[in-house]
Amino acid sequence: MTSFTEENYLKAIFKINEKTSKPASTNGIALQISTSAASVTDMLKRLAEKELINYEKYKGVTLTPVGNKIATNLIRKHRLWEVFLVNKLNFSWEQVHDIAEDLEHIKSDSLIQRLDNYLGNPRFDPHGDPIPNAEGKFMIRNQTSLDQLSAKQKGVLVGVSQHQLEFLQYLNELEIKLGSEFEIISITSFDKSVKIRKDGMVDITLSHEVTKNLLVKKLV
Amino acid sequence: MTSFTEENYLKAIFKINEKTSKPASTNGIALQISTSAASVTDMLKRLAEKELINYEKYKGVTLTPVGNKIATNLIRKHRLWEVFLVNKLNFSWEQVHDIAEDLEHIKSDSLIQRLDNYLGNPRFDPHGDPIPNAEGKFMIRNQTSLDQLSAKQKGVLVGVSQHQLEFLQYLNELEIKLGSEFEIISITSFDKSVKIRKDGMVDITLSHEVTKNLLVKKLV
């Protein structure tokens, strides 16, 4: 059996591998888990022993197929629970991550299968992140960050690449949510800030810090 | 913060106190948690240190008000999750205990408050056990075990005092569920086995081992 702690390491390694497309470094994992590098090295030995990771001293780590299965399953559970919390219990999208962080460790395949079914087999979570299927496959979606669009182009919000509380709350204030439609009105070359028309209604100016974290599907 | 393990000890002590109306013994707790008496003594010291239990060497333990609050809250969460699993995810009553045993440790007051609301503020769980309110108060219900009824008396099933898998599956086979109505047809004095008429339809013979674990509300 994999412990709560081991699971968190596997998930961290998965996320780093995914984001950087490189083996995860000891320091990178330590940062992600908020622990010391020494603790990470300790745990890497144990995970390698269990054949959940490929680990060579000083060379960084990747997941074995078994480790990958566990990690993607955690992400699947995390995102399904987030859908439950938002769609059924009416939590807001910025409130659910921490709770899902605990719920994802509940070990019951039948529970997840039934939950998935109960929620209508959702393919994306409340933040627009894809929910891997039971085999760990992720759905690929055509998307760009909003800062890649040029004037007059339109897009619909399908996700966010930042999950920080303050960011999501800021979007709430602007009434920007998944499904919101944007038309680029103008772009300031100096600071890359963008004036957009939201849902054909209101014009809002967004900083580059914001637009680069908004994932949109281009509209023709 | 109270750990997963500490919570399980508090719940075990609560259950023993409730069942025996006496301080819980070291061996009693060890049996309940499936651990050694030495481990229990260790943990009792720690829980006493945290002022969650009243503990005097060799004298057994009871819960302090704070310990009691934690224990009843665990039972509240456990039973609410069981309702969710049965009513929303269509699990059967004999499948939910183990999953709820994990879910009960999820720490989020808003989650439980919303879950309670979502389920329609149920007052009893799928096994007929009362769900304590947020203050830890249990609803008292007028009930007797079926073996206390005499011939010609009628009762409706409101709970079971045995939650073992095999017992619940046996009841499933006989199509006995909460709400089932019984009329006592006859009682065999030799072994206290009872012939009942279920829902005015079928006659079944139940052993004393079964009838003593069926909790009914008498009907006039």
Place this chain on the structure above:
DNA sequence: TACTATTTTTAGATTAGTCTAAAAATAACC
């Protein structure tokens, strides 16, 4: 009351997971 059986506690070890400080390996730079 004295002896025996049972229960409970202590003593001492073990394992998972963590830490700090120091040593070793690798990467960066002049």
Place this chain on the structure above:
DNA sequence: GGTTATTTTTAGACTAATCTAAAAATAGTA
């Protein structure tokens, strides 16, 4: 290419939770 700087690993210690075996306390009984 040699010297720093950074990263990673090792060494050694700590805590929570567990165990077995032995000692101490309590309960049961003749």
